[in-house]
Amino acid sequence: MSTAFLGMPELPGGHGNLRGAQEFPHAARQALGNRQLRDNLAHATGAIRAKRSAVVDEVPDWEELRAAGSAVKADTLARLPDLLEQLESAVQARGGVVHWARDAEEANRIVTELAAQRDAREVVKVKSMATQEIGLDAALDAAGITATETDLAELIVQLDDDRPSHILVPAIHRNRREIAEIFAEHMRDDQGRPLTDPGDDPAALTEAARRYLREKFLRTPVAISGANFAVAETGTLCVVESEGNGRMCLTLPDTLITVMGIEKVVPTWRDLEIFLQLLPRSSTGERMNPYTSMWSGVHGEGGTPDGPREFHLVLLDNGRTRALSDEVGRQALHCIRCSACLNVCPVYSRTGGHAYGSTYPGPIGAILSPLLTGMDAGDTNASLPFASTLCGACYDVCPVKIDIPSVLVHLRGQATRSGHRTERTTMRLLAWLMSSAGRFTAAQRLMRLGRFGARNGRFRRLPPPLSGWTDHRDLPAPPRRTFRQWWAARRHRDGGGTR
Amino acid sequence: MSARSEILARVRAALADNPAVHRVPREYRQHSRDAGTAELVEMFGERLAEYTARVHRAAPEHSPAGITAEVLRARGARSAVVARGLPARWRPTTASITLVDDAGLDIDELDHTDAAVTGCAVAIAETGTLVLDAGADQGRRAISLIPDHHVCVVRTDQIVGTVAEALAALDPLRPLTFVSGPSATSDIELDRVEGVHGPRHLDVIVTPVEC
Numbered sequence: 257m258s259t260a261f262l263g264m265p266e267l268p269g270g271h272g273n274l275r276g277a278q279e280f281p282h283a284a285r286q287a288l289g290n291r292q293l294r295d296n297l298a299h300a301t302g303a304i305r306a307k308r309s310a311v312v313d314e315v316p317d318w319e320e321l322r323a324a325g326s327a328v329k330a331d332t333l334a335r336l337p338d339l340l341e342q343l344e345s346a347v348q349a350r351g352g353v354v355h356w357a358r359d360a361e362e363a364n365r366i367v368t369e370l371a372a373q374r375d376a377r378e379v380v381k382v383k384s385m386a387t388q389e390i391g392l393d394a395a396l397d398a399a400g401i402t403a404t405e406t407d408l409a410e411l412i413v414q415l416d417d418d419r420p421s422h423i424l425v426p427a428i429h430r431n432r433r434e435i436a437e438i439f440a441e442h443m444r445d446d447q448g449r450p451l452t453d454p455g456d457d458p459a460a461l462t463e464a465a466r467r468y469l470r471e472k473f474l475r476t477p478v479a480i481s482g483a484n485f486a487v488a489e490t491g492t493l494c495v496v497e498s499e500g501n502g503r504m505c506l507t508l509p510d511t512l513i514t515v516m517g518i519e520k521v522v523p524t525w526r527d528l529e530i531f532l533q534l535l536p537r538s539s540t541g542e543r544m545n546p547y548t549s550m551w552s553g554v555h556g557e558g559g560t561p562d563g564p565r566e567f568h569l570v571l572l573d574n575g576r577t578r579a580l581s582d583e584v585g586r587q588a589l590h591c592i593r594c595s596a597c598l599n600v601c602p603v604y605s606r607t608g609g610h611a612y613g614s615t616y617p618g619p620i621g622a623i624l625s626p627l628l629t630g631m632d633a634g635d636t637n638a639s640l641p642f643a644s645t646l647c648g649a650c651y652d653v654c655p656v657k658i659d660i661p662s663v664l665v666h667l668r669g670q671a672t673r674s675g676h677r678t679e680r681t682t683m684r685l686l687a688w689l690m691s692s693a694g695r696f697t698a699a700q701r702l703m704r705l706g707r708f709g710a711r712n713g714r715f716r717r718l719p720p721p722l723s724g725w726t727d728h729r730d731l732p733a734p735p736r737r738t739f740r741q742w743w744a745a746r747r748h749r750d751g752g753g754t755r
Numbered sequence: 756m757s758a759r760s761e762i763l764a765r766v767r768a769a770l771a772d773n774p775a776v777h778r779v780p781r782e783y784r785q786h787s788r789d790a791g792t793a794e795l796v797e798m799f800g801e802r803l804a805e806y807t808a809r810v811h812r813a814a815p816e817h818s819p820a821g822i823t824a825e826v827l828r829a830r831g832a833r834s835a836v837v838a839r840g841l842p843a844r845w846r847p848t849t850a851s852i853t854l855v856d857d858a859g860l861d862i863d864e865l866d867h868t869d870a871a872v873t874g875c876a877v878a879i880a881e882t883g884t885l886v887l888d889a890g891a892d893q894g895r896r897a898i899s900l901i902p903d904h905h906v907c908v909v910r911t912d913q914i915v916g917t918v919a920e921a922l923a924a925l926d927p928l929r930p931l932t933f934v935s936g937p938s939a940t941s942d943i944e945l946d947r948v949e950g951v952h953g954p955r956h957l958d959v960i961v962t963p964v965e966c
Contacts, residue, residue: 267765296944303945320783331777337766350928356758408951409942425942432943458943462951469952474862474901490927500900500938500953507896508862518762525927529919530783532933536882540941543802544882547953548933549896555889555930560859562895562930573762581769 269630270575272360272390273419276613279639283611284603293429293608300428301598301605307541308596308653315537324530326657329590332522333580339488339521340571346491350553352567357515359574364395366570367480367513371401374511376478380469382495382505383407384482385593386515386572388420389615392480403480404472406501408465415442421609421617423595424539429608432456443468469501479505479564483516484535484592486569487525492552493569494528496535498545506549512564517572519580519589531592534655538594575628584666585627590656591620597650597660603643612640619650623663631671638674641667703734787881787916791964795880799914800961802883806936807949808957819908819962823847823872826958830904832869836860838898840891841872845908857894865897870904871954876931878914879921883936885909885959886921888929896930905954907934912964 276283287293312318332339344354357363371379379396381387381403393403393414405414409427413420416438420426427435436456443464444450455461481502485494493514495502506512522528536545555562580586598604598618609617613636614625622640631638641664650660672680689699709715710733718726725731737745756764788795800810811826813819824847827835834853837846846854855868874892875885885907887893892908899905915921925931938953949955 267769300945317783320780323780324783327777327779330774331779334770334774334776336770337763340763340766356762358758358761362758406952407942408940412942425945427942428945432946435943458946459948461943462940462948466951473952474866487927492927498938499940499951501951503896503900503932504952507900518766526919526922527779529917529922532922533783533918542935544879544884544933544935546806546934546936546939548931550927550931550933552928552930556895560895562889562897571762573765577762577765577769580766581771583772583774586769586774 266630267578267581268359268575269578270359270389270573270628272574273388273615274575274625274629275635275637276610277636278613279636280611280613280643281639283613284607284643287607287611292431292434294606296429296431297605297608300425301600304425304541304599308538308599311537311541311543315533321530321533322655322657325534325592325655326590328522328527328530329656330587333519333586333589335523336518336521336580339523340518342488343486343491343521344571346488347553347567347569348491350491352491352553352569355568355570357570357572357574360390363390363515363570363572363574364392367392367515368395368399368401370511370513370568371396371478372399374478376401376476376511378402378404378472378476379478379480380472380476380505380509381405381410382479382481382497382502383410383426384480384515385423385615386482386517387480390515390572390574392515404469404476406469406473406499406505407497408462408499408501411465411469412438415439419610420615422598423593423616423618423620425595429610432458432461435461439464473501473504473508477509478511478513479509480513480515481505483514483520485528485531486516486521487523487528488521489524490552492525492550494548494550496532496545496548498540498547500547503547503549506551507563509564511566511568513568513570515570515572517574518576535592535594538596538653538655575630578630579624579627582627585623585663587658588620588624588627588663590658591624592656594655596653596655600649600653602645602647602649607643612643613637614640619644619660619664620658623660623667626667626671631667631674633674638671641665641671697740700734700738700740704736707733707736709733783919784917785919787920790915790920791912795914795916796911796961799878799880799883799909800959802880803885803936803959804883806883806939808883808936808959811958811960813960813962815963819845819960820847822960823906823908824849824852826906826960827852827870827872827904830870830956830958832904834868835870835872835906836865836868836898836902837872838892838894840894841874842892845872845874845892847872857898862897862901865901868902870906871898871902872906872908873899874908874910875913877921877924878909879918880914880916882918884921885934886925887932887934888925890929896932899932899934900953903954904956904958905934905937906958906960908960908962910962910964914961
């Protein structure tokens with residue numbers, strides 16, 4: 257309905273780490289069986305929810321900021337071609353080089369070649385969703401280049417050969433004891449000796465990570481980052497962080513390569529005044545995150561460089577134009593990756609992020625991942641729009657007012673049309689039955705026969721394909737008498753008058 | 756077709772329904788109080804201190820240089836790097852602290868320096884934020900990044916109320932660093948730990964305009 261404009265072929269979907277091997281219900285069932293995981297998640301999401309509401313409630317004009325943020329994003333998408341060209345010229349004018357990547361493979365190739373041309377055997381990375389999405393670390397590794405993740409949680413995930421499970425806190429599924437074990441096993445010096453035995457105190461673990469990464473920051477000539485925002489009118493890139501690993505990567509290496517989704521552009525410098533208020537409060541629950549860095553091309557005065565001497569910006573599509581072509585779904589591209597929707601979601605806070613399969617978990621992932629990849633028959637991402645109770649908490653906390661529940665319902669419709677044959681056939685049959693009073697009455701009469709299979713007024717188990725329902729819940733038996741029969745009898749008893 | 760033309764063509768195809776261009780409603784607060792008012796200065800200090808930065812108020816009769824020296828000594832710093840443009844009245848002049856003017860120090864030299872003393876471009880009261888723009892009294896970004904102790908001098912007239920006012924006062928074409936407390940992480944069980952890769956200690960000295 258919304259993707260099929262006149263004569264327009266469907267735009268290509270994204271590749272990389274955007275779908276899991278299993279459908280959500282199967283992956284979720286495994287996650288729910290992990291008691292430790294559920295405890296870790298309950299603790300962490302509860303803590304961050306409380307912090308967020310405290311700093312959001314103190315802002316008197318929060319709703320006005322949300323409205324403005326949402327409008328800037330909608331305006332950006334409507335004028336995206338012009339803004340991308342404007343951003344490109346602004347970055348070039350200040351000494352940057354701009355590359356365009358149709359998909360994950362092309363972006364990985366561009367970055368790998370840039371690193372290889374600079375003889376880099378090692379690169380340092382700032383936490384970035386876009387490079388997780390395209391699987392850049394693996395691509396670099398295949399080319400013999402070691403990428404070190406420098407955000408603490410990303411480092412934990414990388415050392416353990418694990419996958420991130422939260423947008424902001426990728427190791428949210430691990431507690432301090434598990435992290436101490438990962439560090440003890442994997443943090444080794446050049447001779448392969450354990451670097452440290454820091455115990456499981458978060459401060460000691462953090463100190464160990466500082467020592468482990470310090471030399472890499474000071475020596476590595478190429479850094480790779482993502483971007484939270486890019487200002488079209490000035491060519492200004494912006495990275496928001498906490499630990500200072502971002503500042504290290506953005507300031508010390510000779511070459512900086514930034515990979516950014518095309519939807520991250522904003523039109524004007526002034527627009528950042530909105531997002532720099534919305535993002536930290538929604539994300540970490542702080543009035544402001546410890547560090548935000550902004551740069552426009554290459555900097556330096558009087559022959560003394562300030563920061564990298566070379567700056568490359570890779571603009572990434574990888575399914576974003578596909579998502580943009582969906583009139584209802586395109587608002588998912590407003591997302592500023594704050595992760596507030598994950599922390600309030602009754603589904604995410606129990607299953608965790610791995611069950612979603614994609615780099616983007618939680619409510620936003622349940623719409624963004626299928627919008628980026630499409631949902632062909634048999635696609636595991638077709639199960640994601642159903643990974644929600646539609647309670648609406650995600651919409652309430654979204655700083656850019658993405659109506660996630662409506663997009664979920666819209667995508668459920670698409671998934672049903674493209675897959676789920678049983679559901680589609682059932683819905684067609686129901687539509688046929690319900691469109692005629694005679695057929696509907698006959699069907700209700702027929703349903704009463706089903707009462708014989710019920711015990712205590714409930715079905716506990718139905719045969720396939722209806723077992724999909726009774727696997728998780730029982731089904732009330734049809735009543736002895738339908739509402740319409742009761743109503744007709746009542747009117748008859750009252751003398752048939754209308755009231 | 757080049758990737759650039761193909762992506763732009765895809766974007767135009769995706770927008771074939773011509774979505775409406777939205778007017779952005781900017782009904783949020785632009786201004787709070789005039790810069791440097793006592794309430795703003797108070798709020799700035801309180802909020803910055805909540806991030807465990809240490810905030811010092813220089814009374815008009817005190818020389819900022821004296822406070823700078825005290826703050827450096829209190830953390831055990833014996834050397835400090837400064838930009839050449841750092842005003843003389845902010846420079847500590849005690850024999851116990853070696854002051855190094857940055858004339859292109861390399862990374863190792865900075866790594867062996869205990870502290871950095873800088874000014875700032877603007878400060879935000881509501882969020883407890885300092886913004887550095889590599890101005891003459893600040894120097895390049897590496898100075899306030901590599902040494903483990905950052906001392907920042909803020910004049911009260913640089914303290915504005917809102918994020919919007921700060922952005923209006925900044926030049927986006929300069930390299931900008933927003934600093935709200937010392938470096939921190941909450942990546943382990945959402946427990947906040949101060950002091951990761953950026954300076955682990957942040958001291959902020961608030962001085963009256965005439966200093």
